[in-house]
Amino acid sequence: MLFICLPSHADPVQLEQQVFNLGTSVKSLLLKYYHVQADEGNGELIMDLDRRLQQTQQNHASIQNSLGGRYLKQSQNIKTHWSAFNQHLNANLSEIRESAFPELQVVTLMREAANAMVVELDSLALLVAQDNELQLSASQNWARQQTRLLQQVVERYIERAASSMGAPLSVDGPQLPELMASFKQGLELFPQGKAGSDASRSLSRIKGQWLFIEKSAQDQSARLVPYLVMRYTDSILNRLQQLAS
Incomplete structure (x- = not known):
């Protein structure tokens, strides 16, 4: 039988919850961006978005560290989606600051990267639960x-x-x-x-x-x-x- 184990320092219950929560945070970032765009680049909203973006980046890095060498395919996919989302989000925010009009294609690419990352994270959370026989209430x-x-x-x-x-x-x-x-x-x-x-x-x-x-x-x-x-x-x-x- 093949047993898939997490690194000894990673609590499977905590990791599974963190993975799901990261998906929620990424989706919320997308919604917060749309709010910024709808409110024509409100400075306070941008500051709040920047703060949440930094927190999400830290959570993403923490999860990647906890995964160690496990779930390599999922880990790499998540990194790829996060990199794309982060790049497009920053590009759109720059456009809003400078001209208040983001590029339609970049907005679409940002949304696609965010949604793809959420799907990948939800799948990873399910895998961690299955491999460690976790039962959600x-x-x-x-x-x-x-x-x-x-x-x-x-x-x-x-x-x-x-x-x-x-x-x-x-x-x-x-x-x-x-x-x-x-x-x-x-x-x-x-x-x-x-x-x-x-x-x-x-x-x-x-x-x-x-x-x-x-x-x-x-x-x-x-x-x-x-x-x-x-x-x-x-x-x-x-x-x-x-x-x-």
Whole structure:
């Protein structure tokens, strides 16, 4: 039998969680960039994006170090996607600072690199779990599914907010109505055995903030409110992470 082991200093449970979290961070960086573009290069938003970018870079380096010589193919793919995403993100930010108009092709390449990295990271997290016989709890699986669905919903919405400055809208994959329906349905599927008083309050708060995002995303004739949508998105993502634990 062939046993695949992680380096002795790497806790498989912690590593698996870090890999998934990195995917969430990369997707959030993409959304934060669209917010910057929609708000015409708001300086405070750029500073926040730069800070998050540095944190994500550190997390990426830490994970690569923990992987050591294991999962070489996945590790190299992640490095490649991260390098491309980082390069395109910085190029787009430079364009916004200088002219407020990023190049459409570079925006598209940035999004493709980010989404490819998220897919690779989610696959790696699954591999680490399988190889180390890790069993995620029902609440962890639920929270992760809701996290990815919410980020997809907001990606579609925030792209529309940024499109006045040229960001291309996504045309492949599930579209906004389907994604919103899946997320809304998922809110009713939280494992009830885990629903203590704190969890119930968090879930209620998530549902309240989701109603605002849902209403904003459904009405295409309404004024776009990327600041509030992103604020509520950050809050929901944090609460989902809490519910997972």
